[in-house]
Amino acid sequence: MSHRAEPVGGPILTRPFKVLLGVLVTGLLLTAWRFVSGLGPTTGMNDGYAWGIWIAYDVVTGTALACGGYAVALLCYVLNQGKYHPMVRPAVLTSALGYTLAGVSIVIDVGRYWNLWKVPLLWNWNRNSILLEVAICVMSYIFVLWLELSPAILEGFERDNRYPLLRRMSLKIHPFVNRAMIWILALGILLPTMHHSSLGALMLISASKLHPLWHTPLLPLLFLGSCLFMGYAVVVFEGEISSQVFQRQRETRMLVSLSWVMVDVLFVFLALRLGDLALRGRLGLLLNLDFHTFFFLLEMALFLAPALLMMKRERRYNPGIQFLSAMMMICAGMLYRFDVYMIQFDPGPGWSYFPAIPEMFITFGLVALEIMVYIFIVKRFPILAGIAPPPSEPSLGAAGVPASGR
């Protein structure tokens, strides 16, 4: 068992991979249809609900689920918790994939995609637009995430003797990347801080459409807080799944110390959420005992349960409870985002929205693509630590050339 990151190895085209491929191809065909016939026939969106699951899930929730890289980098580099280091690479990989696919789904979602190239041009900017800030930040962050991940990719090429040109190039580039890494990482923390708060701020403008239990000036702060524990929860989720699938060591101990940081974040989030409603006299809305009350209470339960579960020290060391809490945090954060962007959004009488089948399958296709690329990269590049080298290919990871700067 090694604490260094190693490629998992093994064949790529396994059966689950082929299933994912099928989902991806379905999604691609439907995407082609969307570009031929427009959003009307292929989605459930309409003039009242101009944003559907592609924004609410793929972009707003997807990027929050891709906050593992942000949460771990924050702890590892800013708070100087070196022991989280083995978790950084897998977290950054999922983040890079999540953000890239959020970018892809924006291109599918916008109607006049051929004008998108004009958005980054400085002289075109409307500095009042929060969406512009989100767009610029997300675009830059996708780039930053792949840079953050690049040492792993370069290392992979360096250890691989099959492509001498790639290997030589990687050995040349690697020291430069290492030297610049601190400033790249600093961007990797700055950018999510900016755009996750802005994803909350996006809905501030819809004061007359978003239900008062959800519309608050604190939206930016609440979105920032929730992306932190969602990012953490995804790291736990991913750790558990990859330890099951690839037979690697669990990072239970490492995650324990992270978990009570999240207990704090959860309680701060809840205090802000409830305190704000109380201060602005909106708690009474809960007494209506309607649809809105139900979703609000469901959210609260999902936020509170993991916080309470993880408060007890001995429970935190139980991987089952750790996993359960993480799942609840993911659900809580997802529900909160869906509430703000869709469920509690009401443009007025006569409008309704439910995602159409093609719309859903395009999202499924993107998720399948994300998982496929993840599997490919962890099998071929040194991302995961604590793996027993696969017996079939013992030479791949073991005979590696040590990367410079390590």
Add this chain to the structure above:
Amino acid sequence: MSITRRSVLKGLVAAGTAATVGAPVAFAARERKKPQPDAVGMLYDATRCIGCKACVVACKEANGLPPDPGPATGGMYDAPIDLSDRTKNVIKLYREGGRISYMKAQCMHCVDPACASVCMISALHKGKYGIVEYDPDKCVGCRYCQIACPFNVPKYEWSKAFPKIVKCEMCRHLQAQGKGPACCAVCPREAVIFGPVDRLLADARGRLQREPVRYHPKVYGEKDVGGTQVLYLSAAGIPFEKLGLPALGDQPVPEFTESLQHAIYQGFIAPVVLYSALGLVMYRNRRKRPAGEEGEG
């Protein structure tokens, strides 16, 4: 260094402080916008409208819009029931008990429009005469304007592969011919009239003063959402909410978001400060860390 609750909280507080530095200092609502000196608009007097829909037809003709056969006519005639990608102007009927009123809906041409505030590269923007103009060459089709507009005015061509946003632009393409909006020109009862906003407002106030029993005592759009360039009068006993003009308050919709955005990103100082702080902390951390733990990411 061992992880303690204290160290983490300290770090989080430091990061949070850095993130919001400058914000409270600079946070002041920006100045309220006034109508441009050349602002033009429309005044719709619901008590004069007879629901003939000549304005709906004229609008379609002037803007080259296809018919929108509503369900009421079995798909036979152009009979839009609401604004859509084929209808920039529509007459609606409000009925309650024995009372009826007509209602004209189109873009309100807000003095401080939410759609223009949120538009990434200003495809929607305030143009000449304060008209909220649309420039398709700058539109990426993100539809944030639809989310932001409290009147649900901008419409999207959902059934097209190369769609546009559709909304009333007060027939600005007729300006060159010295003409006002087609809907106002065609109205047989002068229920909707076109002119400079200040003159229209004076006119509306005059009507309220002369015939207080006839009207609901308010000019909608005088102050609502910071003022709109389309003004409304309604019959006594029929408040504007019944006609689909919600009570939104006098604060312009984008005022809070713009103030917040400007406070945080004033001169881009806060992000730069946070970035430098993060870089320095991390640089220091890297030097403190033992060599064996060294790593990139």
